Amino acid sequence: MTDTATPQPPAPARGPIDPAELERARHVVGAVSQAFSRKVVGQTGLRDTLLIALITGGHVLLESVPGLAKTTAAQTLAQAVAATFTRIQCTPDLLPSDITGTQIYDAQKSTFVTRLGPVHSNFVLLDEINRSSAKTQSAMLEAMQERQTSIGGVVHKLPHPFLVLATQNPIEQEGTYQLPEAQLDRFLLKEVLDYPSPAEEAEIIRRIESGVYDEATPEAASGVSLDDVLFLQGLAKRVYVDPSIVTYIVQLVYVTRHPQQYIPGSLADYVQFGASPRASIAFTQAARALALLHGRDYVIPEDVKHLRHGVLRHRVILGYEAAADEIAPETVIDAVFGAVQTP
Structure with missing residues (x-):
């Protein structure tokens, strides 16, 4: 049985890209980049990596020490395109059902009610994925690959677009479960972040003091929607590769x-x-x-x-x-x- 309520992305147009479509793509990319830069200092490589993953429908594995704006970057990009965002803190006791969802018995109705898990979002941040058990990692990676979850025999499609940003902390090994090479291969890109420069770190402090991070949404979020993201995804398939x-x-x-x-x-x-x-x-x-x-x-x-x-x-x-x-x-x-x- 399949849940058919989830909308599917439109079939992309075929043929060469005309100048109007390319101009629209420039506008969307520029608006998202401005929204990203309002809250994230530097990290242009991370911005491009996230945009590439968003356009291709792939996923990103991110390796860095704590405190380098991984959560802020993912949340800001989600806000910039009016997408839903969830963050999952991985721990050794995290169960697959904590991610994909489960069925809960409703005593008043004498029936089971499906509760979808946090993976049913456009943007999902898996913080420290190597802290979760192999079984939980497999459940998440299956959702990434199949773009769906199965709860109580019912298949629930994941939303479009769908992007997973999984992070790893390279400096802590105790209580971690290393991702197998076959599972690593399923990530489109792996980005390694470094510390900010002194000038960038000073700018981060200035923005914190000025209250930039207290805003609910970035100013540039208006004007860019999930339809624009789906447009970019369809357009990318028509980019010419010799x-x-x-x-x-x-x-x-x-x-x-x-x-x-x-x-x-x-x-x-x-x-x-x-x-x-x-x-x-x-x-x-x-x-x-x-x-x-x-x-x-x-x-x-x-x-x-x-x-x-x-x-x-x-x-x-x-x-x-x-x-x-x-x-x-x-x-x-x-x-x-x-x-x-x-x-």
């Missing part, structure tokens, strides 16, 4: 699987497993979205290069020797891109 770009992407992912043949042996030996075909798909989808963010209706090789770390850092699996020698995945990824000729 066959030479597709070949370039496939060659890059192929090199991650056979590094000994293409990159220096000192780096190739660190690679245990290369990227799956999901990496090629993620490159293509994210590059289309990035082209739209830059006001273009076609993908260029620089789009693929710009996305290299976000797409591959959680898909290229390094051995324990890399951790011992302090070799970051980004170092290997840069070597891979250096081994493949740019079209």
Whole structure:
């Protein structure tokens, strides 16, 4: 049985993008970016990552120490497009039903009533996902993949658009459950945040003192709606990707699987497993979205290069020797891109 009350996204139009559509996309992206910048200082990489995920319908894995505006960023972006937002604090005792929902017995009516869980929102922030048990992680990742939950034999579709931002804290390991590589692969992008600069940190304090974060919604939220987001999602599918770009992407992912043949042996030996075909798909989808963010209706090789770390850092699996020698995945990824000729 399926819940048919949830509206489905409209089928995207086909064919080339006309100038009016591209101008509308520029307006929407500009309005959302302004709303984001009103509350979030710096973090342009995070902004672009969230916008790319929103346009493609993908999900983001975010790694950073506490206090770097992850919750503020997700909530601000949701407010900017008039979307629903929920935050789930993951703990070891969190159950799958706490996320997806459950059935509660109504004694007055002598029947069970369905209570949908917090995953039924446009924006879902899974804070410290590695603190939840493997069973709970699997339930959440299934909802991300299938875009639906099943409660009491009834399938409930998730809203459109739907974006999950899952965070990990790299400095605490006690009481955590590491995400398996196969589950990491389901995230479109992985973003790693760094501390703000002294000037940015001073600006954060100034905005707190001036009451910017006391506002219920950002001023620029008006004028941008979920319909605009669905428009961007449909438009991104029509962004032109030249066959030479597709070949370039496939060659890059192929090199991650056979590094000994293409990159220096000192780096190739660190690679245990290369990227799956999901990496090629993620490159293509994210590059289309990035082209739209830059006001273009076609993908260029620089789009693929710009996305290299976000797409591959959680898909290229390094051995324990890399951790011992302090070799970051980004170092290997840069070597891979250096081994493949740019079209």
